[in-house]
Amino acid sequence: MTFGEHTLSFPIWVEFGNGKHERTGEVIDAKGWENALIVTDQGVRDAGIIDGVESSLEADGIEYEIYDDVRPNPTTAMVRDALETLNAGGFDVVVAVGGGSVIDTAKCATLLKTNSAPLSEYEVNTPDDVTAGSIENHTHPLITIPTTAGTGSEVDYWAVITAPDREFKMAIGQPPLYPDGPHLGADISLVDPELTASLPPRQTAATGFDAFSHALENHVAAGAPELVKPYTRHVMGLVPEYLPEAYETGEMEAREQLLFGSHMAGFCENYAGFGAIHSLAEVTGGMYPEIPHGEAIAAFTPSVMRYNLEEYPARYADVAEAMGVDVSSFSDTEAASAAVEAVEALIDEVDLPSRLAELGVDEGDLPAIAEKSLDTIEIHDNPRDADAADLLDVARDAY
Ligand SMILES: [Fe+2]
Incomplete structure (x- = not known):
């Protein structure tokens, strides 16, 4: 992908290593955030994969709620549902713990929290769409914690969400088109191999x-x-x-x-x-x-x-x-x-x-x-x- 005259810079804080998910509370606290919404799916929750994230938040006095309704190949309706939960609480930050479906749903919920158009307005089908700058406002703060070794979604500016009426997977995305410009993606990623241990x-x-x-x-x-x-x-x-x-x-x-x-x-x-x-x-x-x-x-x-x-x-x-x-x-x-x-x-x-x-x-x-x-x-x-x-x-x- 070429970006014409645009200078591409993608600011994200990344920590990689075993046990890094246990730093979630500390990282949130350092940002001055006090209240988090954990977005995940039932499989990840049932496998106990978010337990360490929860105890880390508790240890640092971070209030949190859990949204675990994301399902594979997420749809526009699932994004709206997650957004409703995000809008209902006074959450300073979203913590996405899961595979690509969870992270992409969380990315799009943080996008719609601060940008008012319907999700399809941010769909990209051509290179011109990518550089159109449709995302006007910085997305709501997001921390990504991947539990599969595959998508790379924790660190890229793409999300894939299905529009069931069109039977079409929309690519949603925008790079930062100028330094510190609004874009889709996480602010912080904690990449921890331990969390992939139980993947079948x-x-x-x-x-x-x-x-x-x-x-x-x-x-x-x-x-x-x-x-x-x-x-x-x-x-x-x-x-x-x-x-x-x-x-x-x-x-x-x-x-x-x-x-x-x-x-x-x-x-x-x-x-x-x-x-x-x-x-x-x-x-x-x-x-x-x-x-x-x-x-x-x-x-x-x-x-x-x-x-x-x-x-x-x-x-x-x-x-x-x-x-x-x-x-x-x-x-x-x-x-x-x-x-x-x-x-x-x-x-x-x-x-x-x-x-x-x-x-x-x-x-x-x-x-x-x-x-x-x-x-x-x-x-x-x-x-x-x-x-x-x-x-x-x-x-x-x-x-
Ligand atoms: Fe892929």
């Missing part, structure tokens, strides 16, 4: 692969700045190394590496765009809300790579090298193909569904998926131009 294997695989796809799409995106590439390369090496172990054994060192990787990819999202993988996967998720984001991502990734590498083999040769493939005797085209094979092997190793058919997608919906993908912001950053016919070919290849 299937979600570990899906969210971890999502993190890989963020680094991959950021790396090859049209106009991706060089500054992101050391980080995207690192994440593309780290996920294949640690995801199988995190999936199979849940070992903490592997989980810590994955969380650091997903967080790093989240930072990169603020400087580079996504592409057709996210475009097609978000559209599919809007039409099939029961499909987890990371699983749709896995199904589309190899097919989109095959489409893109025909014009940009060198970029995908770089992906192969980052993933640890020995490409020394390969041409760029051979190395790019090896990158697709390495990605397919990773998907297979962590037992993710690799075909759209396995996810329950109706073959008759593929033309609509291709057509709707042209309305997403992500398609503008795909390295290779794609029209509806091209995207239909890709979707058929993924089926």
Whole structure:
């Protein structure tokens, strides 16, 4: 993503490490805030993952209430519901503890707390929408505490919210368009590997692969700045190394590496765009809300790579090298193909569904998926131009 004349600065305080969630109360107190709304979901709450956050708030004398009604693939109605709770209390800060659904819901509630238009006014479908500056006021203070190693949402300026009437996942977002300008996103993020310890294997695989796809799409995106590439390369090496172990054994060192990787990819999202993988996967998720984001991502990734590498083999040769493939005797085209094979092997190793058919997608919906993908912001950053016919070919290849 390029931002024209805009200088992009994304101010956020981040702390990474085991036990960091226990600093929530101290961090809030240091800001002079006294009353917090914890936004989470029932799964996170039932697993006891917010217990440490609660005791930290109690230890520092912070009053709080809990909103735990967020569900997967959050909708506009869920954002309104969370906003109602936020408006009802005198909360100085929102503390989002959860995966991407929780964090995105909390982000949008903090946006609507201080900006009066309906959420759809802040939807972005084109690069011009991103730089239009629709978010006029600073969002309500937000602390993000991720419990999955995948979305990077704790640190990026995007949120994805489904508009059920359109069966469409809206991308909501705005970078700070001038230093300290209003934008969507957290003020503080406490990134704590301990909180990902109980994530079940299937979600570990899906969210971890999502993190890989963020680094991959950021790396090859049209106009991706060089500054992101050391980080995207690192994440593309780290996920294949640690995801199988995190999936199979849940070992903490592997989980810590994955969380650091997903967080790093989240930072990169603020400087580079996504592409057709996210475009097609978000559209599919809007039409099939029961499909987890990371699983749709896995199904589309190899097919989109095959489409893109025909014009940009060198970029995908770089992906192969980052993933640890020995490409020394390969041409760029051979190395790019090896990158697709390495990605397919990773998907297979962590037992993710690799075909759209396995996810329950109706073959008759593929033309609509291709057509709707042209309305997403992500398609503008795909390295290779794609029209509806091209995207239909890709979707058929993924089926
Ligand atoms: Fe994603």
